């Protein structure tokens with residue numbers, strides 16, 4: 001049986017960082033390749049891996065903050081210029097409707113005629129089969145922004161990607177007993193706006209209930225990276241799971 005693997009393409013935030021591009025994860029099983037988010041730099045990371053962008057089956061966009069979708073247009077342009085003639089499937093929250101209209105009917109009309117895109121609006125809790133991969137969504141708690149987290153299952157194994165979120169019941173339920181939890185850790189402990197992102201102590205509080213085998217931190221701001229040992233120590237307090245800081249091009253085999 002072909003196994004699933006994930007490659008972290010971007011583990012950074014909106015701030016430019018030479019080591020970390022914006023949000024993106026490649027998930028593949030030897031049959032399908034899907035992207036979870038496609039922030040700025042993700043397309044470049046794919047080429048670094050010598051992965052042909054034309055082999056991407058579908059793109060799941062967690063939300064329409066720029067650091068999660070900025071490379072979608074460069075991907076479209078590349079597909080056009082390479083003469084790609086297959087359909088690219090995009091899955092995203094309801095905002096995708098207005099976004100698509102702005103992009104393909106107003107700003108970059110020429111692209112719409114050049115490539116084939118099929119768009120599916122993600123419900124809050126949606127189950128989407130892509131070949132032998134199954135993608136399950138839940139809403140997250142990310143300010144007022146309609147956002148989705150993703151759990152990808154394959155042959156009894158799973159990974160769960162929080163996207164951008166503060167700790168919330170939906171994420172705990174989606175991620176329950178997942179093998180690999182890829183969770184955002186945007187900032188250090190301290191006073192922050194409520195209900196937007198997750199700090200190390202906040203993440204530590206939900207790890208016991210989620211019970212993952214491994215925790216990979218992502219959406220890492222420079223101050224989190226600069227305090228990596230402390231951050232890992234805090235997140236590890238209530239879990240036996242291995243806790244690591246994600247790095248661009250890190251491979252996770254499941």
Ligand SMILES: [Zn+2]
Nearest residue numbers: 063065142164
């Ligand atoms: Zn966001």
Ligand SMILES: [Zn+2]
Nearest residue numbers: 065067068164
């Ligand atoms: Zn973000």
